[in-house]
Amino acid sequence: MEIKKVMTPRYSLLREIGRGTYGVVYEAVARKSGARVAVKKLRCDAPENVELALQEFWALTSLEKRHQNVVQLEECVLQRNGMAQKMSHGNKRSKQYLRLVETSLKGERVLTPPEEPCYLWFVMEFCEGGDLNQFILSRRPDSQTNNSFMLQLTSAVAFLHENKVVHRDLKPDNILISEKSGTPVLKVADFGLSKVCAGLGNAIEGKEVEDKNKNVNVNKFWLSSACGSDFYMAPEVWEGHYTAKADIFALGIIIWAMVERITFIDAESKRELLGTYLLGTYVRQGADIVPVGEALLENPKMVLNIPQKRRSGMSDGVRKLLLDMLAVNPQDRPDAFELQTRMDQVMCPS
Numbered sequence: 001m002e003i004k005k006v007m008t009p010r011y012s013l014l015r016e017i018g019r020g021t022y023g024v025v026y027e028a029v030a031r032k033s034g035a036r037v038a039v040k041k042l043r044c045d046a047p048e049n050v051e052l053a054l055q056e057f058w059a060l061t062s063l064e065k066r067h068q069n070v071v072q073l074e075e076c077v078l079q080r081n082g083m084a085q086k087m088s089h090g091n092k093r094s095k096q097y098l099r100l101v102e103t104s105l106k107g108e109r110v111l112t113p114p115e116e117p118c119y120l121w122f123v124m125e126f127c128e129g130g131d132l133n134q135f136i137l138s139r140r141p142d143s144q145t146n147n148s149f150m151l152q153l154t155s156a157v158a159f160l161h162e163n164k165v166v167h168r169d170l171k172p173d174n175i176l177i178s179e180k181s182g183t184p185v186l187k188v189a190d191f192g193l194s195k196v197c198a199g200l201g202n203a204i205e206g207k208e209v210e211d212k213n214k215n216v217n218v219n220k221f222w223l224s225s226a227c228g229s230d231f232y233m234a235p236e237v238w239e240g241h242y243t244a245k246a247d248i249f250a251l252g253i254i255i256w257a258m259v260e261r262i263t264f265i266d267a268e269s270k271r272e273l274l275g276t277y278l279l280g281t282y283v284r285q286g287a288d289i290v291p292v293g294e295a296l297l298e299n300p301k302m303v304l305n306i307p308q309k310r311r312s313g314m315s316d317g318v319r320k321l322l323l324d325m326l327a328v329n330p331q332d333r334p335d336a337f338e339l340q341t342r343m344d345q346v347m348c349p350s
Helices: 047-061 095-106 132-137 143-162 235-239 245-260 292-298 316-325 336-347
Strands: 003-007 011-019 024-030 036-043 073-080 083-087 119-125 175-178 185-188 263-265 272-274 277-279 289-291
Touching (some): 036 047, 132 175, 245 292, 277 292, 316 336
Antiparallel strands (some): 003 083, 024 036, 175 185
8 A cells, every 4th residue: 555645634625425335425516626536434443443444445456447337536534643554455455454453452542542533535436316215206207218227237236246345334325326428327335345356266165165167156145234225235245155146136136226216215314215024924924014134034925016006006026026136145146247238138039
């Protein structure tokens, strides 16, 4: 990791536009160029914040190519003592990186004394359209937009999996909308819970095993941290033993909710959010809403009622694809590359 000292602040924070798992996101302007950017700013005195920040940093900097449907990280800046240090990924075993990890794991404050707070700034492209929840629910139903978004989402996930990145927290809040081109373009964002599998062979619980092709198959890398958001978590994630196929399940929930405009009210924020669920009577007594993955874990033989609404306008092709994406057994789901091909065929039949 190369460190370049520059004067700070390089960006003027204009307004708060969101709060994530571990930081506050601002709309900002670059003082030198005048360009609008988004800045995720987090204080480094909490070890869990640094760990999540490093996860996001390595996920985004591991992508050697850009993709129009994945948010672009412009730079990551470490601010302290009135100075800023630009972090790049040229040397992944630099002392600076190792010290960040070490201080994080030891639960110490990072790099600065307690009286001198340290901050990490993630500078990213600004998406003026908000997140997928805001965009979809503030407009009338539009099948053309839905079709475009389905193609863009599957393309983004295929790109990430091709580059050995498992997102692990796909949900409408983490999908941003850019309207710079005049038409809405989706951007998958928030990689704090992601896992980069590059450089590893096929693995089970973190241990490498022989791969005949000497290439990483992201769908054979087993993960055990049960992380993500309840309404989008696959059944196997609830059990803590899963692969990249969990991203496919989450994507299925997002697309199903988007096409049929199915929503729930988040208990904490009281916001209306896109998300598909089942009534509690499917799996237990009462009328509680239950995440689909949790319900399928308790009753694997449950048949999902897709579509839920009679006038949803969902095609047979999309319905069949969603059923496959939401299969209880991950082996029955398409991988990201099969999904992209099938989505192209459904949306653009020859």
